[in-house]
Amino acid sequence: MSKFLTAFLLMGACITVAAQGTDSTTDKPKTATSKTAKSKTAKKASAKSSKGKAAAATAATAGAAVAGTDEEDREPDTAGHVSLDYNCALGDKVTIFANDSDDKHIALRWNKRLMRLTRVDTTTGANRFENRRQGMVWIGIPAKGILLDSRKGQQLANECKSAEQLKPSTAPAAPGLGIQ
16 A cells, blocks of 8 residues: 555656646746846857857858859860870879860869869978869879879879889989999
8 A cells, every 4th residue: 555655656756846837837937047148048048059159150251262163163274285195003094184275274184173273382392282172182293293082082193203204314323432
């Protein structure tokens, strides 16, 4: 009998607690303290939404800078451009199309895709071209070229050399230890 009475009292307590919560679900505040609690919650929510809007605007601005330009989305016109074929390690091939009148851009063909890359200034003197929308980076130095995927952080093609770079250099050998 005492177990039955205990269960009955617990059910009664649960019903009482549930009945007290129904006033707040009908959006009718019971006391002044619930009004102030709601207003504080509303103020916090509006502050969070304004912070969220500011963060979203900042992220959109940063995303636009990372995303690049609409010009990078269009396939470049290679008419009047000089092409230079590169043979890379692992049998990869890259073709660069350059225009003498525009040294700020190149067109690059890789895996049957043609994309426009824009020059990025470097302190080392290397030729660096990027397409931020597609995440492609071409770095050209006198000895070789490298194609990178900046989104994945991977090398796509390395040891890329043109026919001219493959020719043996005619520079005299540096003096060694006298070993011939």
